[in-house]
Amino acid sequence: MQLKYQQVEQFLLYQLKNGDFKEGDKFYSEAELKKRFDVSSATVIKAINELVSKGLLVRQQGKGTFVSRARRGKLVKFFDLEKDNDADETVTVLSIKREHDPRILKELNxxxxxxxxxIIRLRCSNNTPVQLHHTYLVSEYFNQVALKEPSYYESIYEKIRQDSGIDLFSTPSDETTGILFPAPQQVKTLLQLQSEQQPIAYIRRHSYLFDDKAIEYVESYKRWDYFKIQIKTV
Known part of the structure; x- marks a missing residue:
């Protein structure tokens, strides 16, 4: 038996292949698909993501989803390589606060x-602080349990999938990486950088739901000696 998202995907795939939409046409909105199929946002997002991954649809931030003009293209995968794949990793939640900083509100639209x-978290590898994460999560997806038990969000994506049925590992996102030098003092202290001459990788990421609605904005800082990216075509 097909899952709900697979049923939605198959119907949409039929419409795309049957010529109901032309290349470059704007595709259905999330609201239209939810109403048409009487399903949840998570189901709609999963179905659309499958079609995006097949190269049949493309997303344009702030504009919506469109039928791809180039149905076939070369895909690439990015790999965040770790210094030691067998390391003992831990994540500690340092703090959780409700905020309304105008800069972050703008990032979350x-x-x-x-x-x-x-949510501030520190990731360690074999007891060495490796990466500091500042996650800014839209309130409606936050579980209040974490205010009493901060460790609840040691794995934020797993908890969001558990609580809301949304898989942020596969939802649309954009990410930029740069190098900061010198490191901000708080980051330098938490990552235990020993020298003023050590740069850090500064990573900014937005994760979106369907129709480009942001669910999170993340700023993270990673030690330079643990930072390596590999790109492969598939």
């Missing part, structure tokens, strides 16, 4: 009356 939850 939220109005000034809104707020979000700021």
């Amino acid at each position: 939220l109005a000034s009356i809104n707020s979000y939850f700021h």
Whole structure:
């Protein structure tokens, strides 16, 4: 038996292959698909993501989803290579606060009356601090349990999938990486950098739901000696 998202995907695939949409046409909105199939946002997002991964649809931030003009293309995969794949890793939640900083509200495309939850986590490899994460999570997807038990969000994506049925590992995202030098003092302290001459990788990422609605914005800082990216065509 097919899952709900597979049923939605198959119907949409039929429409695309049957010529109901032309290349470059704007595709259905999330609201239209939810109403048409009487399913949840998570189901719609999963179906659309499958079609995006097949190269049949493309997303344009702030505009929506469109039928691909180039149905076939070369895909690439990015690999964040670790210094030691067999290392003993731990994640510690340092703090969780409700905030409404205008800079972050802008990154999340939220109005000034809104707020979000700021989750700070430190990842260690064999007891060495490797990466500092600042996750800004839209309030409606935050579980209040974490205010009493911060460790609840040691794995944020797993908890969001558990609580909301949304798989942030496969939802659309954009990410930029740069090098910071010198490192901010707080980052230098938490990552235990011994020298002023050590740069760090600074990574910014937005994760989106369907129709380009942001669910999280992340700023993370990673030690230069643990940072390596590999790109492969598939």
